[in-house]
Amino acid sequence: MIPLHPVPEAKHTCPFCQTLLKPLGWQIPGMRNLADLVCSTCGREFYGDLPAGQALYTPLLLEKKTGVVHDPYGIDWFAEWLSGSYAARKDYPIPFAAHERLPITKHVVLLNCLDTIYGHCLLKLLNAQHYIDRRPDVDLIVMVPSLLEWMIPDGVAQAWVVDLPLQRGTEWNDWLAREIRRRLQQFTTSSLSVAFSHPHPDDFDIERFTRVKPFALDEWSTDIRRPSVTFIWREDRLWSNVRQPQARGLEKIKRQFTLEARPVKIQAELLVTLAEALRQEWQDVDFAVAGLGRSEKLPDWIKDLRQQEVNTDIERQWCTRYGASHIVVGVHGSNMILPSAHAASVVELIGEDRWGNFLQDLLFRPGDTREMFFRYRFLETNVTAPGLARLLTSMLRGLPKFRYLMDPRFCKHGID
Ligand SMILES: [Zn+2]
Numbered sequence: 001m002i003p004l005h006p007v008p009e010a011k012h013t014c015p016f017c018q019t020l021l022k023p024l025g026w027q028i029p030g031m032r033n034l035a036d037l038v039c040s041t042c043g044r045e046f047y048g049d050l051p052a053g054q055a056l057y058t059p060l061l062l063e064k065k066t067g068v069v070h071d072p073y074g075i076d077w078f079a080e081w082l083s084g085s086y087a088a089r090k091d092y093p094i095p096f097a098a099h100e101r102l103p104i105t106k107h108v109v110l111l112n113c114l115d116t117i118y119g120h121c122l123l124k125l126l127n128a129q130h131y132i133d134r135r136p137d138v139d140l141i142v143m144v145p146s147l148l149e150w151m152i153p154d155g156v157a158q159a160w161v162v163d164l165p166l167q168r169g170t171e172w173n174d175w176l177a178r179e180i181r182r183r184l185q186q187f188t189t190s191s192l193s194v195a196f197s198h199p200h201p202d203d204f205d206i207e208r209f210t211r212v213k214p215f216a217l218d219e220w221s222t223d224i225r226r227p228s229v230t231f232i233w234r235e236d237r238l239w240s241n242v243r244q245p246q247a248r249g250l251e252k253i254k255r256q257f258t259l260e261a262r263p264v265k266i267q268a269e270l271l272v273t274l275a276e277a278l279r280q281e282w283q284d285v286d287f288a289v290a291g292l293g294r295s296e297k298l299p300d301w302i303k304d305l306r307q308q309e310v311n312t313d314i315e316r317q318w319c320t321r322y323g324a325s326h327i328v329v330g331v332h333g334s335n336m337i338l339p340s341a342h343a344a345s346v347v348e349l350i351g352e353d354r355w356g357n358f359l360q361d362l363l364f365r366p367g368d369t370r371e372m373f374f375r376y377r378f379l380e381t382n383v384t385a386p387g388l389a390r391l392l393t394s395m396l397r398g399l400p401k402f403r404y405l406m407d408p409r410f411c412k413h414g415i416d
Pocket of ligand 1 (some may be wrong): 014015016017018019040041042043044205
């Protein structure tokens with residue numbers, strides 16, 4: 001927890017004088033949690049990130065007069081969000097609903113989940129459980145974009161829901177800053193949650209947030225009759241293998257005279273080939289596709305749960321499906337967060353361009369280390385459909401045997 005009100009605890013140094021800046025107050029104009037700072041040597045004034053969310057790793061400093069951001073970390077995107085939003089400061093009301101769920105009687109902690117990236121907002125929100133379960137000495141206020149209201153867990157004292165679309169998530173809004181100040185000023189003191197960007201799996205239970213039970217790992221049958229596999233669909237990052245299945249004869253000649261198929265169409269073809277290969281193994285396979293975008297019609301025997309837009313009902317319906325899935329398969333990204341949190345296992349397609357974000361999109365179901373290697377697999381995005389089908393088949397049939405071989409009973413000395 002970071003002391004916030006009335007004067008925050010902030011350790012920023014003047015980039016000109018190298019002296020410790022003096023905190024005068026705080027400012028939360030949106031996703032950014034800032035200390036209001038002054039240099040007692042040169043008199044320059046600054047806003048400095050309080051160490052929450054990404055700023056826990058890379059707290060930046062903005063000079064009020066010039067708008068220049070001092071970034072010793074070289075974290076361009078985070079610096080640009082601050083300088084850009086400060087240069088385009090807004091001052092108008094946005095829909096803000098404060099839901100008082102429990103009386104506030106203790107020290108207040110604010111968990112600010114606003115952000116411009118869906119995954120960042122969601123991962124910050126998972127920090128709520130720590131305060132609810134392990135800090136009986138505090139009352140928690142969570143501030144979320146409206147798209148996450150459905151995931152606010154029971155036990156928060158107040159839910160502040162800001163109807164700010166993700167694409168405006170970096171916005172600096174002085175009206176919002178005043179609204180937050182007005183509300184927090186009611187309390188003598190308050191703190192800010194550090195809002196870990198990558199909360200540890202032991203720190204939260206996804207069911208507390210989605211109210212959907214994850215797949216019961218012990219119920220993975222030794223003789224699997226009807227496996228459930230869900231492909232997570234998105235259209236802006238694809239199972240890209242643009243290589244088409246080899247064509248021969250007339251088909252080959254036809255292709256030479258037609259335009260190359262659209263990548264989304266190829267993705268649909270690949271997943272149908274995948275599902276058909278699984279159907280060769282299990283005639284009654286339960287194969288579904290969930291996610292955003294509805295391009296390309298899928299065969300009737302595939303459950304098509306795709307949607308153009310999401311709402312709370314759809315989110316819950318999708319989570320229920322993930323929680324019934326032996327395996328979820330999809331391309332790396334925040335689309336994998338809730339599927340991985342609920343399904344028994346994950347196969348992620350990750351291209352070289354995303355290696356720098358490895359594991360940031362997955363919420364693990366903790367277990368034996370070796371079993372984790374079995375249940376979480378990573379492949380290049382150009383994997384072939386038959387190759388992927390072979391891996392899924394191997395996992396679906398192989399987990400019980402793998403568990404037996406790796407059972408801790410058979411690793412304990414004393415039986416030798
Ligand atoms: Zn100075």
